Amino acid sequence: MKNSRFIKSIKNFSLSVLDWVFPPACLGCGQEGVFICSKCFLDVNLIPANVCNTCGNFTSKKGFCPHCARYPVSYAGFRAFACYDGVIRKAIQQLKYHNDPGIGRYLAEFLLTTYQRTSWDADLIVPIPIGETKREQRGYNQSERLAEPLAEKIGLKYQPEALMRIHERSSQVGLSLDERRANIRDAFRARSKYVQGKNVLLVDDVFTSGATMEAASAEIIQAGANKVWCLTVAKVNQY
Ligand SMILES: [Zn+2]
Ligand SMILES: [Zn+2]
Numbered sequence: 001m002k003n004s005r006f007i008k009s010i011k012n013f014s015l016s017v018l019d020w021v022f023p024p025a026c027l028g029c030g031q032e033g034v035f036i037c038s039k040c041f042l043d044v045n046l047i048p049a050n051v052c053n054t055c056g057n058f059t060s061k062k063g064f065c066p067h068c069a070r071y072p073v074s075y076a077g078f079r080a081f082a083c084y085d086g087v088i089r090k091a092i093q094q095l096k097y098h099n100d101p102g103i104g105r106y107l108a109e110f111l112l113t114t115y116q117r118t119s120w121d122a123d124l125i126v127p128i129p130i131g132e133t134k135r136e137q138r139g140y141n142q143s144e145r146l147a148e149p150l151a152e153k154i155g156l157k158y159q160p161e162a163l164m165r166i167h168e169r170s171s172q173v174g175l176s177l178d179e180r181r182a183n184i185r186d187a188f189r190a191r192s193k194y195v196q197g198k199n200v201l202l203v204d205d206v207f208t209s210g211a212t213m214e215a216a217s218a219e220i221i222q223a224g225a226n227k228v229w230c231l232t233v234a235k236v237n238q239y
Contacts (some may be wrong), residue, residue: 024102026092035094035106036087045083047235055210056080056235068214071177073210073216075228079118080207080235081110088234092205096142104145107233111146111203112153120229122201124157125150128216129188131168147203156201156238162194164204164217172211180211188216190223199227207232 025032028040036044052059054068056078063069082088094103115122127143135141144160151158167187172180200220203212209232217228 007134008161024106026087027094028087035091035103040087044088045085047080047114050077053077056207057115057237073214073217073231074221075202075213077118077120078207078210078213078230078232079114080232081114082234084234084236085201092234095205096138099139101145104142105149107205108146108149108153108187111150111231112235115150115154115231117202118229120201121199122154122156123198123231124159124162125203126159126162126195126220128202128204128212129163129165131165133168137236143204146205146237148201150203150231159194162200163190163220164189164191166193172209177209177211180209181214184211186215187212188219190220190225192223195220196224198225200225200229202228202230204230204232205234207235 003188023032023036026034026037026040027044029037031037042050047056048058050059050062051057052063052068054064054071054073054075057065057067060066084092091103091107093102095107125147127141127147130141130143131136134195141160147160148158165187172183175183202216202220204213209214210230213230213232220228
């Protein structure tokens with residue numbers, strides 16, 4: 001017990017050192033000390049509560065949008081915090097390309113808020129894995145930088161080994177949803193020993209067509225999970 005408290009205080013100390021090494025500045029206006037200042041936060045396009053359970057697009061009634069009603073998915077629900085534009089888009093780029101762990105912890109707060117608004121009951125948190133080549137180029141997986149602090153905040157088990165990426169996908173740009181789904185099918189391998197009978201929360205930075213989430217979710221369900229929910233910081237507006 002004492003030991004874990006010691007490790008935690010070392011970890012917190014290292015994290016505050018990181019804030020000193022990478023001091024935040026507002027991604028909208030440059031104000032020092034914050035990633036998004038309260039003024040720029042007013043321009044964030046938050047996702048309302050009344051959205052399609054599959055894609056997160058606005059729906060006038062509960063359930064699915066007309067598009068998703070035709071495309072059944074394996075996951076039980078998807079929610080994103082905000083639209084992929086403005087300062088949120090800049091924050092995601094900071095997370096992806098600037099190797100700044102502070103932004104991951106910051107964005108995990110938004111994931112926490114979004115999760116707390118659902119009635120989901122996850123047992124463990126799994127980040128969407130990236131391929132080896134990408135990891136070598138970038139040096140880290142941006143989804144892990146969101147999922148690990150989120151797991152700590154909710155008090156859930158963090159299990160990055162539950163899902164592996166076994167194929168790098170070719171570019172999804174310009175493909176239809178059917179083509180995207182075919183392109184990414186079999187990209188993942190889940191480990192039953194971690195997910196069997198469990199409710200899994202999948203975490204990623206951005207939701208575009210949903211093809212990645214669906215492929216990952218289908219594989220986790222196939223490996224014996226009870227339910228999968230998907231959570232991202234941002235969502236690209238489609239259709
Ligand atoms: Zn600002
Ligand atoms: Zn939909």
